Amino acid sequence: MERNQTVKSPSDGLELDILEVLPDHGTVVGIVQIAHGMQEHKERYRDFMNYLASKGYAVVCADHRGHGKSIQCPEDLGYFYDESGDAIVEDLNAVQENLRQEYPGVPVFLIAHSMGTLVARKYIQSYDDRISALVLSGAVYKNPAAKPGKMLVNVIRAFKGDRYISKFVANLVEGSFDKGIAGEQKNRWLSYNEDNVDRFNADPICGKPFTLNGYANLLQLVIDCYRKKGWALKNPQLPIFFVAGAEDPVIGNAQQFMKMQQFLKDRGYQNVAGKLYEKMRHEILNETDGQLVYEDIYTFLETQRKEATLK
Incomplete structure (x- = not known):
């Protein structure tokens, strides 16, 4: 069963549009936020x-x-209504609250993809005790260009304004992803599955470059999720599972993929693991063999749910 509703952001009252999918029958065993x-x-x-x-x-x-x-209006795609990268993080609590009230006492899990992994990793700096497990798909690696990139964006913002869409900045941030991947299809870095890439390219609200404000928030999230201090570490036993395509440019490479896991271990998390999928790129859920990823994530959730239920 599907439900659509909206909730106001606790940061500024922005209406967040929500999709909920509920079991058609039986007991709800847990809540998953994506x-x-x-x-x-x-x-x-x-x-x-x-x-x-x-x-x-x-x-x-x-x-x-x-x-x-x-x-607030179609022209605001890619505009975050925020300067700090904090509001998108605080929004997560508001989004999950309705289901928390409707199904009290069941474990809550967070699954994040790509930019969402930046939001999720900043989220657990303060709220790791609100979830029972975390899945990070296609996680963004630690890019040393984030800080100088943010400075450059701010300089351009001073002249062009927050809502300006800069092809130059867009190319700097994501323009290299297709390079080194054979073929002519735009955004082929997303997946081997050409039908998936075609659907993305044909979707009018997918792939549109951010405003300068959006890129400033994005780069701030990269900076913040890799900061070494400021982690509350309320739940050091939080199970964290990194998953990614072995040919995903967003993770950097296999070495960077391992470094991301080690970074969280160094922050004090004691239950961090990862899995790379051969012959898959960024959107592993949408690859031809994406069912394998579905099943692995479900197995992970079930393991953590059963352990959380026993506590």
Whole structure:
């Protein structure tokens, strides 16, 4: 069963558009929140949400601010209504609250993809005790260009304004992803599955470059999620599972993938693991063999749910 609703952001009252998919029958065994990636929207996760709902989970995904329908007007796609990168993080609590009240006492899990992994990793700096496990798909690696990139964006903002869309900045941030991948299809870095890439390219609210404000927020999230101090570490036993395509440019490479896991271990998290999928790129859920990823994530959730229930 699907439900659509909105909730006001605690940061500024922005209306966040939410999709919930609930089991058609039986007991709800847990809540899963999905944090989607940049320049996409919640409906792209409907198949995965239906899969989890068929297993007894109540699943919620909201359009991030500046994405999908979480905007004040169509021209605001890619505009975050924030300067700090904090509001998109605080939004997560508001999005999950309805299901928490409707299904009290069940464990809550967070699954994040791409830019969503930046939001999720900043989220657990303060709220790791609100979730029972975290899945990070296609996680963004630690890019040393984030700080100088943010400075450059701010300089251009001073002249062009927050809502200006700079092809130059867009190319700096994501323009290199297709390089080194054979073929002519735009955004082929997303997946081997050409049908998936075609659907993304044909979607009018996917792939649109951020405003300068959006890129400033994005780069701030990269900076913040890799800061070494400021982690409350209320739940050092939090299970964290990194998953990614072995040919995903967003993770950097296999070495960077391991470094991301080690970074969280160094912050004090004691239950961090990862898995790379051969012959897959960035959107592993949408690859031809994406069902393998569905099943691995479900197995992980079930293991953590059963352990959380015993506590």
